Amino acid sequence: MTNQSPIGLIDSGIGGFTVLRELQQRLPGENLIYLGDSLRMPYGELDNAAIIEYANSDIRFLEERGVKAILLACNTISSLMEQLTANVPLFSIVEAGCLATMETCKTGEVGLIATRATVNNGAYPRVLRQLTDQVVFVQQGTKTLASVINNYPEEIELLRTHIHLAIDPLIEERDIHVLLLGCTHFPIVRETIEELYPQFTIINPAIKEIDILREKLTAQDAFSGMDDGGKTEIYTTGTQADYEIFCDMVDYLDIRCHSLNQAVLDIDKA
Known part of the structure; x- marks a missing residue:
């Protein structure tokens, strides 16, 4: 893991795009990976055991891609943060x-x-x-x-x-x-x-969550070192076409959107 390692974001759908947009505007030099688990949304109608299971699988997916921190861009997930397992800092909305x-x-x-x-x-x-x-x-x-x-x-x-x-x-x-x-x-x-x-x-x-992240990165001297030019990748368990439409909400154009196979997040076990 290096300063250029990406920051991860998790949501059960497109809602986290509102956090992603703020993050791109406030920390434009950071590389970002966004995971939207649309196939299993809304997490807010699931029981706690399912939310924890799905959130931990989301976290593992991002950790495998080398993120240096994860913003929980989902209030439902954040409400159970104490029961989640992660090897990188988690930030609660x-x-x-x-x-x-x-x-x-x-x-x-x-x-x-x-x-x-x-x-x-x-x-x-x-x-x-x-x-x-x-x-x-x-x-x-x-x-x-x-x-x-x-x-x-x-x-x-x-x-x-x-x-x-x-x-x-x-x-x-x-x-x-x-x-x-x-x-x-x-x-x-x-x-x-x-x-x-x-x-x-x-x-x-979301604005305060990003302020807290900025303070943490500053304290750890963990910024990417770039003033702009950060890359954003979006992964979805929904349809890529739908997410490309929602990408219009985000101000930066350098975005790559990927549709995930269900097995990647163990969705076939849900």
Whole structure:
């Protein structure tokens, strides 16, 4: 492993593209490998044992490609990070989200929308309680929003319907003004959320997660040494054509997209 070794990112679909985009913009000299396990998404509807098994297989895939660190670009995976096995540093978007929440809101209630698995695991309240007792999350788990974003990203009215289903229960009896996007799919529809709920200050945990990564690389003198020109490779268990469409979200053109054989991630055992 060298300074030029890539940084890995894991998500169960395209949501992690929102983290990838921020990472490319903020650390343009780093080589990146993104793994999107679309075949088994959404992880947020799986039981914990399956999430841990699949996440560990994702981690092994990236470690075999020599990554120097792995960003968990999936809140559901991050909510179980303590139970994962890795030989390189893992970075949790849940921890980043809690730190970003503290920086945004000093007291009171903060809305949180996430997958049902993330909410049921209680990771966000648990981590936040370790940092402050002045802020609390009001959580709403959504079964459908991540899948709709992943599969129908251009169906605006359908997206609006599922955004309302996710957020309206949070504000029925509460005066909430800060909303944390607890799934990396959700920043894809951030503009629509802001249009429907202009009262919200919205937190995207990916930005803080990358700040934490930058601090770690600085402390270890582990940057690539390049100001730009980093290469990005994308691997998917879904269809390559679909991912090439989603690559339009990412600002850099030097991207190679690969479709994985199922056996690579032991998907045939799922």
